[in-house]
Amino acid sequence: MDAEHMGADLERVLITEEEIQARLAELAREIWDHYAGEEFLLVGVLKGAVLVMADLMRALPGSAPMDWMAVSSYGSGTKSSGVVRILKDLDTDIMGRHVLIVEDII
Numbered sequence: 001m002d003a004e005h006m007g008a009d010l011e012r013v014l015i016t017e018e019e020i021q022a023r024l025a026e027l028a029r030e031i032w033d034h035y036a037g038e039e040f041l042l043v044g045v046l047k048g049a050v051l052v053m054a055d056l057m058r059a060l061p062g063s064a065p066m067d068w069m070a071v072s073s074y075g076s077g078t079k080s081s082g083v084v085r086i087l088k089d090l091d092t093d094i095m096g097r098h099v100l101i102v103e104d105i106i
């Protein structure tokens with residue numbers, strides 16, 4: 001969702017969509033160069049990372065396998081409970097693999 005659709009909920013834009021896409025392109029190139037032919041697995045944390053994961057995958061110079069996890073540390077509000085629950089675990093075995101976690105908020 002872009003700033004013009006946020007209406008009164010958004011005071012100002014700190015980082016533009018163009019800046020985000022440019023940085024994702026840089027990160028994609030850095031990741032690709034870092035692994036230089038070695039396979040790596042991208043793990044997206046649902047649901048917040050869906051869009052950035054899609055953009056990152058498109059920006060990679062080649063293909064990489066991906067998988068998804070869903071976790072929760074929130075009770076009924078927006079404050080963390082301090083206890084992380086795995087709601088959806090990986091389908092891929094990660095033993096001995098390079099794994100990059102893609103998350104929206106850390």
